[in-house]
Amino acid sequence: MNVTEAVNGRRSIRAFKPDPVDDGVLRQILEKSARAPSGGNVQPWRIYVINGDTLRRFLELIEDRPLEPPPYDVYPENLWEPYRSNRFQLGEALYEKLGIPREDKPARLAHMARNFLFFDAPAAIFCFVDKGMGPPQWSDLGMFLQTFMLLAQEAGLDTCAQEAWADRAQAVQEFVGAPDDETLFCGVAIGKADWDKPVNDLVADRMPLDDWATWVK
Numbered sequence: 001m002n003v004t005e006a007v008n009g010r011r012s013i014r015a016f017k018p019d020p021v022d023d024g025v026l027r028q029i030l031e032k033s034a035r036a037p038s039g040g041n042v043q044p045w046r047i048y049v050i051n052g053d054t055l056r057r058f059l060e061l062i063e064d065r066p067l068e069p070p071p072y073d074v075y076p077e078n079l080w081e082p083y084r085s086n087r088f089q090l091g092e093a094l095y096e097k098l099g100i101p102r103e104d105k106p107a108r109l110a111h112m113a114r115n116f117l118f119f120d121a122p123a124a125i126f127c128f129v130d131k132g133m134g135p136p137q138w139s140d141l142g143m144f145l146q147t148f149m150l151l152a153q154e155a156g157l158d159t160c161a162q163e164a165w166a167d168r169a170q171a172v173q174e175f176v177g178a179p180d181d182e183t184l185f186c187g188v189a190i191g192k193a194d195w196d197k198p199v200n201d202l203v204a205d206r207m208p209l210d211d212w213a214t215w216v217k
Helices: 003-009 023-033 053-062 083-098 105-120 135-154 163-176
Strands: 045-051 123-130 158-162 182-191
Touching: 003 135, 023 045, 023 123, 023 135, 045 053, 045 135, 045 163, 053 105, 053 163, 083 105, 105 158, 105 163, 105 182, 123 135, 123 163, 135 158, 135 182, 158 163, 163 182
Parallel strands: none
Antiparallel strands: 045 123, 123 182, 158 182
């Protein structure tokens, strides 16, 4: 698999098979991911792996835990154009794949809650960053995350990066034993996609190149 194939093959998977993921494979992917760019070689990412029985114990722990105020805003308040439309169109395409009409709010909320089951994935990681770090280091963590997801593709695994876990940040922090000076950025569901589920056919549209790239003369 070349890089282009990995980029085109990666998508946010929202239905996984129960097939187990080997810890050794995850270790190899994480070690390779550490080659991601990092300004000043700071390497600000802090990764916690939960797999198999550990993941099941975690889901049992949070089953009755309420949502929490997130440690950061996942989206800016009153999102503006064209970003608002991009987000809206993705949501509509997602629920169309699921066969959930706009007026069926309970069904939409039920699907959103599946984030907190990792969409049935058998393995996951949580990505933390030191609270003292600024936007450049959060950018480094993002590059680590992208590198991890592309290498997972190469290894025959699928992923879904989930900022939704910001709504359970304290519960996650307690379970994994992260220190108080670290902030949860996201979780990542890991496993093999269940391609029999139509939701996994969703490929998010991207804006045309000329809408966001400028050739300066």
